[in-house]
Amino acid sequence: THEDITDLDPRSDSHDERPSPIDELDNLQIGSLPGQCTKISRQLNPELRQQLEAETLRNADLFAWSSADMPDIDADFICHRLAIHKEAKPVDQRKRKVAKGQLKFLLVAIDYFTKWIEACPLAKITTKNVQRFTWRNIVCRFRIPHTLVTDNGRQFIAQGFEDFLRELGIKHLPTSVEHPQPNGQAEAANKVILRELKKRLGNAKRQWADELPSILWAYHCTPPVNNVRNALQADLRS
Numbered sequence: 001t002h003e004d005i006t007d008l009d010p011r012s013d014s015h016d017e018r019p020s021p022i023d024e025l026d027n028l029q030i031g032s033l034p035g036q037c038t039k040i041s042r043q044l045n046p047e048l049r050q051q052l053e054a055e056t057l058r059n060a061d062l063f064a065w066s067s068a069d070m071p072d073i074d075a076d077f078i079c080h081r082l083a084i085h086k087e088a089k090p091v092d093q094r095k096r097k098v099a100k101g102q103l104k105f106l107l108v109a110i111d112y113f114t115k116w117i118e119a120c121p122l123a124k125i126t127t128k129n130v131q132r133f134t135w136r137n138i139v140c141r142f143r144i145p146h147t148l149v150t151d152n153g154r155q156f157i158a159q160g161f162e163d164f165l166r167e168l169g170i171k172h173l174p175t176s177v178e179h180p181q182p183n184g185q186a187e188a189a190n191k192v193i194l195r196e197l198k199k200r201l202g203n204a205k206r207q208w209a210d211e212l213p214s215i216l217w218a219y220h221c222t223p224p225v226n227n228v229r230n231a232l233q234a235d236l237r238s
Helices: 046-058 127-139 159-168 181-201 205-221 225-237
Strands: 025-029 037-041 105-110 117-122 147-150 171-174
Touching (some): 117 127, 117 181, 181 205
Parallel strands (some): 147 171
Antiparallel strands (some): 025 037, 105 117
């Protein structure tokens, strides 16, 4: 069955208890666009009406016709009233899976000594996601690290993440904005991954998460320059 949208509007309900004006009203145009007006009583004497109109127009900039006219209003004070049928009941929604096209972030970790990279695509970089990544990709796969160096993102300095690291006995060193050098290895790993993604994808950036495992595999299979140099030096000494 089809139900007209006006039937779902609480304002059309016959039991609407909102007060209504006693006097007949006229429109007073305030803005330049249609609909940018207010109401004024017809019962006012001419002198009082003229004064009220003049004062209203003098303060026309105080009227807000859209959200753009309220740039400094706190979002906590904004309330939207949805047009919901009075007999409608809440319906449990199925859990939605995040589509690949919504993966917009890449969380990267690199081991200081071995240069091993762990990376995970994410739709949102939240404290819970960072904690899950640290547990699954670092602690469970390798071991509990002695120190974890991160940037100053909110998800890394949140109290929940700090408590998580403290329980595991991990020392947390967030880098400062003025001196980000201690986290340079992670930044270098980011550049390597992004450069390879651009080479493989071109304009098809929506499927970048599918290419990430092969890029990490190639990186892991490539001996670091330092290791090659050390191996050559060992051969020369022998």
